[in-house]
Every structure is written in structure tokens, then in C-alpha cells.
Amino acid sequence: MQKIPVRLRVNGELHDLIVEPRRTLADALREECGLTGTHLGCEHGICGACTILLDGAPARGCLIFAVQAEGMDIRTVESLATGARAHPLQEAFVRHHALQCGYCTPGFLMLLVGGLERDPDLDAEGLRELVSSNLCRCTGYQNILAAAADYAAQLRAARGA
Amino acid sequence: MDETVTQYRIGETRLFGKPLERLEDFALVRGRGRFVGDLSLARQLHMRIVRSPFAHADLRAVDASAARAMEGVVAVWTAGDIADLPPIDFRDAAGEALRPYRQPLLAHGRVRYVGEPVAAVFAIDPAIAEDAAELVLIEADERETLLDATAAPGEFSAGHDTEALVMRADYGGIEQVLAAADVVIELDVQIGRHSGVPLEPRGAIGQYDAGRDVLCLWGAAKVPHRNRDALAKALGRDQAGIELHELHTGGGFGIRGELYPEDFLVLVAAMRLDRPVKWIEDRREHLMAANHSRQQRHRVRAGFSKDGELLGIDDDFFVDQGAYVRTHGARVPDMTIGMIPGPYRCPAFRAVCHFRLTNKTPAATYRAPGRFEGSFVRERVMDAAAARLGIDPVELRRRNLITAAEMPFARPMKTLGTNIIYDSGDYPRLLDAALARFGWRQAQADAAARRLAGEPVGLGLAIFVEKGGIGPRDCARVTIDPGGAVELVTGGASVGQGFETAMAQICAEPLGVDYRRVRVVHGQTERIAYGVGAHASRATVMTGSATNAAALAVRAKALRVAGQLLQARPEELDIVAGAVVRRAAPDLPVMGLGAIAAALAPDSATLGDERPGLSAEEWFTTEHMTYPYGLHLAQVAIEPDTGRVVVERFLIAYDVGRAVNPMLIEGQLVGGFAQGLGGSLFEEFRYDARGEPLSVTFADYLLPSASEVPAVEILLTQDAPSPLNPLGIKGAGEGGITAVGAALATAIDDALERPGLVTRLPVTPQMVLAWRRQTAS
Structure with missing residues (x-):
């Protein structure tokens, strides 16, 4: 199949790729950009393991072609930590034991980072609804919700300060 | 055993039993884990x-010519x-009777399930x-399914x-x-077909390293060593000529890490083809x-006194095994039979299991x-008996629970080749504790009022005995090492359960080191x-006990060698924060473990008669399994219009003997x-x-x-440590x-006020709505 050039901006860095038009963004991020933190759990848009941020909004990386993402600001899990310093949500996940196998974790992190950037006032019910966008098979979600609430409270405190 | 070893008591805990953060998380939250799909090899x-x-x-024919031409x-x-390769064998010895039912790597003659x-x-x-796979034409004559x-x-x-196979167990003269x-009581109950479905699809990469x-x-998982042995046998290689490498594993749950046709195919x-071969399944493939x-149907009778x-x-009962018998042989029916009586005395028992094949996965x-x-x-x-006899279901269960005084409790049966001997437990005590924690009586009154x-x-309650720690x-x-870092090498595996953290805690405890200094090797x-x-x-039981033994041996050696260098008796010494101290002055580090390791280097002038290296390999042996036990208590509400069952409360009470890291255990539960x-x-x-x-x-x-x-809600108890480790x-x-x-079924019965209503799982909204219509009419 014929390949076409595409320029992606991922975590602030430009990637000039040549891909088949049918290449999904998730595959392009993983295989062409080498960013394997975005995981694939179902490739039909339900599990959310491939959740990334497109212009700030959480989106399924498996449901968009790489060529459609040209010109968008793409953020992946690799953008969260700064050197050895983890993102506060990553720290909350560790503190609350919000991951076991860790396969769904990048998707949940991006879902929550993006969700709380858009709506910082999400309450417990709102967070549960947001978290129910993605699937986790290990934790039973309890600790993911606790980590999310912890991070949301930090955001509120920072805003109030 | 060295005196200092026997003096050491696990009760003096610094790490054991603490809810410590996981060592695994640093990489995983950064998206820096390495799952098999993340690995690519040159020329693959x-x-x-x-x-x-x-x-x-x-x-009739499989025509691959168009695919080959692509x-x-x-x-x-x-x-x-691949006609020279055998079907996939059982990992453990299984009866001759099962051999004809093994799955070939690729179907020949007949296909027996979609997928x-x-x-x-x-x-x-x-x-x-x-694309090429879609060009392969399969011509076949369909048979009745x-x-x-x-x-x-x-x-x-x-x-x-x-x-x-028909499997039987029989004791106590049931007739x-x-x-x-x-x-x-006579019941006909069914459990639906479902499975682990880890979020990471299966995958594997085969690589032939001609240089070695x-x-x-x-991408190996679950049981790398035993799979290595099975692969070596099937492929006609020596065991050292095959290496299995576990990477990060995105959930196991029993199904991941079994040997499937694809694992053999990538290796062959x-x-x-003399190139690495990578295979990653998609979700549709995974599900088929x-x-x-799980899928079973039980026709059960049970006798009760008034x-x-x-x-x-x-x-x-009948087990729907699907189209072939895979690596486990008949383990599921075997364990089903062995654990049916559960926490009750059950003086007579008979099970006949029909282990049958169907045209399913x-x-x-x-x-x-x-x-x-x-x-x-x-x-x-138990619920049916309570309803029939007019006895409170909790009281009926209590009357039949094996008591602490009856432990260890031997049932005249075997499972997994071992005699069933419950090692320890106080079931009535856990029942009381769970009822109190749940506020059972009040919850019953509240539910009745609603x-x-x-x-x-x-409300529903169920009691069970689990098993673990098989030898x-x-x-x-x-x-x-001379820098004081600890390496723990195990043949264990990590499927996301926190293996590294738990082992590091067990290892670091007797060594007196920070658990974060322990590098845990597994699955290699x-x-x-x-x-x-x-x-x-x-x-945790087997590898943890072996780890404990090896760490104790290293501790003993460290204290012995330090004693020689410091002219002190080992029992006067302890290890604190990675350094040997005198017990009389525990805050004053005298000699780091790294310095002791250096003193034990093969070329060290101070080695003396010691075996080189601050290192020990130890084995742990046990003949019997451990039997943790627990209760599940549920409160459900049913949405009248949709038939949806909403679980309002759920309490798990579980006695694990001793908890290495209660945070990890709660996560598991x-x-x-x-x-x-x-x-x-x-x-x-x-x-x-069809x-x-x-x-x-x-x-x-x-x-x-x-x-x-x-x-x-979790009630984690440690009332009955296992005497076996x-x-x-x-x-x-x-x-x-x-x-x-079990607990949800009882709660649904209770909500609809129809004892014995639920006879099959899963309970779907359609079923609930149909029951409500029945009740109304």
C-alpha cells in the first residue's frame, strides 16, 4: 500500500513520518515514534489503554489515523514526568496502589490529566464517570478513583492558594 | 543451623507486614514498562x-497460494x-486417556472450534x-456441532x-x-463460560541466537521454567538450549502464560526461517x-438432618472443556471436586465429573x-437447605463449619495429587468478625424495611476455603555485591501482582537493608x-519461603564473617540499614554489607576458609498446600425498570495466615x-x-x-498462620x-424474596426482568 508523509507534533517534538494512510495514530506513536507507553488493549475503542491527548482532549489513539492527527498537539504518557520527577498524578497512582500490571495505566493517566484539565471541578461522581471510560482488569478501580480524587484535591488546593 | 539464624525472629518486623509502595511502579507509571509488544528485534x-x-x-483443502504470492x-x-511436530502436551503428567484430545499446532483433517x-x-x-491471511482459502465440509x-x-x-474422562471421588457412603x-436437597445449577481476559493481548517473539x-x-509468563521444559521436549532441544524471557506482563489470571499453538509456532x-518472529494477537483473536x-453444570443432591x-x-457434573484438552489436562475438574465441600465437615461426599469436549474455544x-x-x-x-428447613442461613452454615479445634482437618480425598489437609483456621471466628464488620443484623433490618x-x-453471604502454596x-x-546492593534471583514470575515488591520485602527483612536496594530477578x-x-x-508461599531461607543464610554468613573481622560473636551483632552493628550499640554502623562482600571476594586476602561470595542459594520444601479461607457478604438492589443488579455493598473477609504487604493483598482482593x-x-x-x-x-x-x-470493604485477618512455612x-x-x-446469587434471591431463584451465572438484566414479570403475574 502506498505510503504518504505526515508531520506529527508529539510531546512538543516534531516527527516526520511516512506511513500508510491506514496506519492508526497509536501504531504510529508506538512503531514510528518509538513511544511505546501508549498501549493497545482492544483496537476497537472500548478499553481506552491507548488514550492520549489530542489538543488537550482525551482520545482513543486506536480510533484515529496518524494522517488525521497532523497539526494537532499530541500528548502521550511519556510527557508527564520531568526527568526523575514524576507528575503528581503518577505519584498519586503509586501512593494509592492504583496499578497492578500497569498495562492500562498510561491510558488512565492521560484520561485523568486531560479530563481534569478540562473540568477541574469534577466531584467523586464525575471522576467515577470519567474513570468508567477506560477498562482495568486488575485493580477493581477503587484505588484509581482514590488516586484521581487525591490529584483533583491537589489541583483545587493549588488553585485556591 | 547457625545459632544466629534460629535467634532471628520474624516477629521483630521492620518490613514484613508493611503496606510499602511497589518497586514495579516507577517504570510502569512512566509508560516505560517493556511489554512484549514494545520489543522489536532486527529483521523480525x-x-x-x-x-x-x-x-x-x-x-478438504487449505489454499495458501495467493497469500504466498503477496x-x-x-x-x-x-x-x-510442520507435520514433524507433536500436539501440545500436558505440562504435568496426565492420564493416557487424555492424550487423543491434545491440540495440534495447526489443524489437520478436522477443525473443532471457530478460531x-x-x-x-x-x-x-x-x-x-x-492482508495475506485473508487470502488463505479454507475449504471444508461442515459437521454437526x-x-x-x-x-x-x-x-x-x-x-x-x-x-x-469421567473423574470420581467418593467417601463416607453417600447412598x-x-x-x-x-x-x-436437589439442585441443577450452571456456571457460565467466562475467563481471565487480561488487558494486554497475548504475544510472543521467537528468536534463534545462532552464535550461542x-x-x-x-514474552514468556506465568511458569517460564516449566514451559521451557515442555518446549524443549516438544522441539527436541536440550533445556539449556532454550531460554524463556519474561517481560512485563499485562495481567495473567491463569490464562496468560499457558503454552498455546502460537508460542510453538514463533519458535519453530x-x-x-532464520529470522526473529513476532506475534501479537488482536482482541478478537484473544476472545476466541x-x-x-468455568462453564459447568452441576446436578447436585445434599442430605441434611432436620x-x-x-x-x-x-x-x-459436566465440564464444558471446549474443543481440546490443553496444557492443564484435567486440573479444573480435579480442583472442582476437591474443593466442593469447602469449609463444612461434610462427612459423606461423592462427585462424578464428566469432562467433555464441545465445539468451543x-x-x-x-x-x-x-x-x-x-x-x-x-x-x-446451603441456602436451599436453610429455606427448606426454616433455619437462618447464617446459623445453618455456622452449625456445619469446621472449628479451630478440628484443625488440621483432613478430608479423605486428594486434589492436585496431594491429600486435602486444611492446615489451620478458625472459620467461626472469621464469620463472627465479618458479620460484625458488615453490621449484618442491622443491614438485614434495613433491607427488609426497604x-x-x-x-x-x-443480602447474601457465602463462605469458602481457598488453596495456595502447592509444593x-x-x-x-x-x-x-561489594557496593552493598542485593540481587535476589528467583524462578518466580510477575503477572502484575507485585511479586518484586513482596519478594524484596521478604528478602530485605533479615538482611536489614532497604527493600528498594533489592533487585528481584524473575522469569529468566x-x-x-x-x-x-x-x-x-x-x-509468595513457595518463592517467598525460599527467599526467606536464602536471605537468612546470607545474614548468617554476613554475621559470621563480620564476627571474625570484628572479633565478636555473631549473636552480639545485628544488621541495621545495610550495615553490621553491635547489638549493644545499634545506631553505630561498624561494617557495611558491601565491605563484607568485598572481604569474601574470590581474590580477597581475608577470604580464609569461607566459600567465596556473600551469597546463598536455598530451597524450600513442603508436602501440603495451604488453605486460606474467607467470606463474601453482599448487598444488592435491583433496578425495577432495567433489571440491573446494583451491588451496593460488598465485604471480603479473608484470612491469609500472615500478610507480607497488606496493601498488595487488598489490591488482589x-x-x-x-x-x-x-x-x-x-x-x-x-x-x-452453529x-x-x-x-x-x-x-x-x-x-x-x-x-x-x-x-x-476488606477485613484482612491473620488469625491462622500456616504451620507449613x-x-x-x-x-x-x-x-x-x-x-x-455465590454471595450475589443469595443477595438477588433475597432482594426478590424468592429463595433458590438464581440457578445460573451470569445473572443478566433479561433474566431479572423475566423473574419480575413472573412474580407480578
Whole structure:
């Protein structure tokens, strides 16, 4: 199949790729950009393991072609930590034991980072609804919700300060 | 044993029993884990499996010519290309009777389920492989499908019918017991077909390292050493000529890490095509090809005295194994039989299990195999008896619980080749504690009041015994380097359960070091001779006990050598914060463990008569399994309009003997519950009448989301340490799931005020609505 050039901006860095038009963004991020933190759990848009941020909004990386993402600001899990310093949500996940196998974790992190950037006032019910966008098979979600609430409270405190 | 070793007491705990943060998390939250899909090797080919679209058919021809002709395709194999390879064997010895039912790597002659591998395409790109796979034409004559394990058996192959095995257990003279019983309960109950469904799809990379003449499998999981042995045997290689490498594993649950046709194919192709071969399945493939589990139908009778004593259980049941018998042989029926009586005395028992093949995806173990099913059956029996006899269901159970005074309790039966001897436990005490924590009486009164007000709300309770720590032995090696860093090499495996953290805690405790200084090696077959992997709640008990022994031996050696250098008796010394101290002055480090390791270097002038290295490898041996035990208490409400069962409260009370890291255990229990909830209300592999699987996407096979899983309450107790290992631990991987179906069934009965209503899992909204219509009319 014929390949076409595409320029992606991922975590602030430009990637000039040549891909088949049918290449999904998730595959392009993983295989062409080498960013394997975005995981694939179902490739039909339900599990959310491939959740990334497109212009700030959480989106399924498996449901968009790489060529459609040209010109968008793409953020992946690799953008969260700064050197050895983890993102506060990553720290909350560790503190609350919000991951076991860790396969769904990048998707949940991006879902929550993006969700709380858009709506910082999400309450417990709102967070549960947001978290129910993605699937986790290990934790039973309890600790993911606790980590999310912890991070949301930090955001509120920072805003109030 | 060295005196200092016996003086050391686990009770002086610094790390053991603490809810410490996980070592695994640093990489995983950064997206820096390395799962098999993340690994790529130079010049690798990609494999795509062509799967049978027929549930049962005779193959006439498999035409791969168009696929072979496609640009980028390197090879397409059908059964004839690998005719020299045997079908997939059982990992443990299984009876001769099961051998005809093993699965070939690629179907030949006949296909027996939709999804069965028929051909394998190897191409330079995964998309090309997938395109080419669609060009492979399968011509076949369809046969009648068999989809009901309780129907009359059909033909599997010439001379073999679909009843692969009938397993029996019998003690206590059940016929006479039932004849003399005041009351005999008869039930017909079913457990639906569901499975582990880890979020990471299966994958494997085969690589032949010609320079070393070693065949490598990347992406191994669960039981790498035993799979190595099985692969070596099947492929005719020496054991050291195959290396299995575990990477990060995105969930196991019993199904991941079994040997499937694809694991063999990537290895064989890596050798024959002389390039690395990578295979990653998609979700649709996973749901029709990875192990299914659970589906059973039990026709059970149970005798009771009029005051509620369980006199005996007689269970005739059918296991729907699917199309082939895979690596586990008949383990699931074996464990089902062994654990049906559960926490009750049950003086007489008979089970007859019909282990039958059908035209569905093959089945095997899934978290709490046999116990999820058996607990549902047994607890349904107890509820039915309570209703019939007019005895409170909790009281009826209490009368039959094995008491602490009866421990260890031997049941005249075997499971997994070992005698069933419950090692320790105080079941009535845990029952009381769980009822108190739940506020059972008040919850009952509240539920009754809500029902009076027209709201269908109900409570359910189920009691179970789990099993863990199956032997016979495991080993571990602990080494401290001259920098003071600790390496723990195990043959264990990590499937996401926190293995590294738990082992590091166990290892660091006697060594007096920070657990973060322990590098835990697992799942690398070339690093240690043996390993039990991670399954059956076994890793913490077996590998943990071996780790404890090795760490104690290193501690003893460190103190002995330090004693010589410091001219002190070992018992005057201790290790604190990675350095030897005098017990008289514990805050003053005298000699770091790294310095002791340096003193023990092979070329050290101070080595003396010591064996070089601050290192020890030790084995742990046990003859019997551990038996943790627990209760599940549920409160549900039923939405009248939708039939949806809403779990309002769920309490898991579980005694694990001793907890290494209670945070990890609670995580296991809550996660197990969520899976149990799925199997009880949502998840089911359905088939149409022709054997076409209907649950091949996450839109059809419904995993619970955060909207369905309630906050779970945990009562973790340590009342009954196991006498079978020095740490007292019993294993904790499965108790969250075991009785979820049983407890929810009772709660649903209670909410609808119809005892015995639920006879099959999962309970779907359609079923609930139909029941409500019945009640109304």
C-alpha cells in the first residue's frame, strides 16, 4: 500500500513520518515514534489503554489515523514526568496502589490529566464517570478513583492558594 | 543451623507486614514498562494466524497460494509444513486417556472450534501478514456441532468420543447417608463460560541466537521454567538450549502464560526461517483463542438432618472443556471436586465429573479455578437447605463449619495429587468478625424495611476455603555485591501482582537493608535452574519461603564473617540499614554489607576458609498446600425498570495466615472481586446454534467498568498462620473472586424474596426482568 508523509507534533517534538494512510495514530506513536507507553488493549475503542491527548482532549489513539492527527498537539504518557520527577498524578497512582500490571495505566493517566484539565471541578461522581471510560482488569478501580480524587484535591488546593 | 539464624525472629518486623509502595511502579507509571509488544528485534518477521471460520468441519483443502504470492510474505505454513511436530502436551503428567484430545499446532483433517489455527502467515510487516491471511482459502465440509456438554457425547475422532474422562471421588457412603437423611436437597445449577481476559493481548517473539545455539522466547509468563521444559521436549532441544524471557506482563489470571499453538509456532519459525518472529494477537483473536474457563453444570443432591447438619453431598457434573484438552489436562475438574465441600465437615461426599469436549474455544484455569464454580454450587445448596428447613442461613452454615479445634482437618480425598489437609483456621471466628464488620443484623433490618417500601434489596453471604502454596519445592539465590546492593534471583514470575515488591520485602527483612536496594530477578530461565512461576497463589508461599531461607543464610554468613573481622560473636551483632552493628550499640554502623562482600571476594586476602561470595542459594520444601479461607457478604438492589443488579455493598473477609504487604493483598482482593462481579453479572462467551462465537469484542464481552464496581470493604485477618512455612503465609491471589457468584446469587434471591431463584451465572438484566414479570403475574 502506498505510503504518504505526515508531520506529527508529539510531546512538543516534531516527527516526520511516512506511513500508510491506514496506519492508526497509536501504531504510529508506538512503531514510528518509538513511544511505546501508549498501549493497545482492544483496537476497537472500548478499553481506552491507548488514550492520549489530542489538543488537550482525551482520545482513543486506536480510533484515529496518524494522517488525521497532523497539526494537532499530541500528548502521550511519556510527557508527564520531568526527568526523575514524576507528575503528581503518577505519584498519586503509586501512593494509592492504583496499578497492578500497569498495562492500562498510561491510558488512565492521560484520561485523568486531560479530563481534569478540562473540568477541574469534577466531584467523586464525575471522576467515577470519567474513570468508567477506560477498562482495568486488575485493580477493581477503587484505588484509581482514590488516586484521581487525591490529584483533583491537589489541583483545587493549588488553585485556591 | 547457625545459632544466629534460629535467634532471628520474624516477629521483630521492620518490613514484613508493611503496606510499602511497589518497586514495579516507577517504570510502569512512566509508560516505560517493556511489554512484549514494545520489543522489536532486527529483521523480525510478523506472524498472523489464519483461524477456522467453522465450529466443526472436515478440512478438504487449505489454499495458501495467493497469500504466498503477496509481496512481503516470506512463508505460509499449514499443518503439512510442520507435520514433524507433536500436539501440545500436558505440562504435568496426565492420564493416557487424555492424550487423543491434545491440540495440534495447526489443524489437520478436522477443525473443532471457530478460531482454531489452520495456517500461519509470516511477513515483513504485520499489516501485510494480516492482508495475506485473508487470502488463505479454507475449504471444508461442515459437521454437526456439539455445544452442550450435557448432551449425548459425539465423536471427537475415530475411536474417541467427546467424553474425554469421567473423574470420581467418593467417601463416607453417600447412598446410605442420603437414604437416611431427614431432608434431601436437589439442585441443577450452571456456571457460565467466562475467563481471565487480561488487558494486554497475548504475544510472543521467537528468536534463534545462532552464535550461542540458543532459542529464545520473549514474552514468556506465568511458569517460564516449566514451559521451557515442555518446549524443549516438544522441539527436541536440550533445556539449556532454550531460554524463556519474561517481560512485563499485562495481567495473567491463569490464562496468560499457558503454552498455546502460537508460542510453538514463533519458535519453530524463528529457527526454520532464520529470522526473529513476532506475534501479537488482536482482541478478537484473544476472545476466541485464549483459554476460556468455568462453564459447568452441576446436578447436585445434599442430605441434611432436620436441625441443619450437612450429612453429605452427591454431585454429578459436566465440564464444558471446549474443543481440546490443553496444557492443564484435567486440573479444573480435579480442583472442582476437591474443593466442593469447602469449609463444612461434610462427612459423606461423592462427585462424578464428566469432562467433555464441545465445539468451543478450549478451556483451562482462571483465577480460583474450580473454587468459583464449586463455591457457587455448595453455597446454593446451603441456602436451599436453610429455606427448606426454616433455619437462618447464617446459623445453618455456622452449625456445619469446621472449628479451630478440628484443625488440621483432613478430608479423605486428594486434589492436585496431594491429600486435602486444611492446615489451620478458625472459620467461626472469621464469620463472627465479618458479620460484625458488615453490621449484618442491622443491614438485614434495613433491607427488609426497604423491601416493604417496594424496593428490591437483598443480602447474601457465602463462605469458602481457598488453596495456595502447592509444593513440592522452590529455590532462590541472594547475593550482595561489594557496593552493598542485593540481587535476589528467583524462578518466580510477575503477572502484575507485585511479586518484586513482596519478594524484596521478604528478602530485605533479615538482611536489614532497604527493600528498594533489592533487585528481584524473575522469569529468566537462564538465571536459575528451577522456578514455580506465578500461579495458584503459590509464588509468595513457595518463592517467598525460599527467599526467606536464602536471605537468612546470607545474614548468617554476613554475621559470621563480620564476627571474625570484628572479633565478636555473631549473636552480639545485628544488621541495621545495610550495615553490621553491635547489638549493644545499634545506631553505630561498624561494617557495611558491601565491605563484607568485598572481604569474601574470590581474590580477597581475608577470604580464609569461607566459600567465596556473600551469597546463598536455598530451597524450600513442603508436602501440603495451604488453605486460606474467607467470606463474601453482599448487598444488592435491583433496578425495577432495567433489571440491573446494583451491588451496593460488598465485604471480603479473608484470612491469609500472615500478610507480607497488606496493601498488595487488598489490591488482589478488590481486583479479584471485580472479575467475580464480571462472571456473575456481565461476562459470558456466547455462541449461536452453529457454534459461531458471539462475544468477540469488548462490546459483546462486557468487562465491568468503574460504574459497575462498588467500593469493596476488606477485613484482612491473620488469625491462622500456616504451620507449613516459616513465614506463616498462605497466598492471597484468589480469595477476592472465589464466592462472588455465590454471595450475589443469595443477595438477588433475597432482594426478590424468592429463595433458590438464581440457578445460573451470569445473572443478566433479561433474566431479572423475566423473574419480575413472573412474580407480578
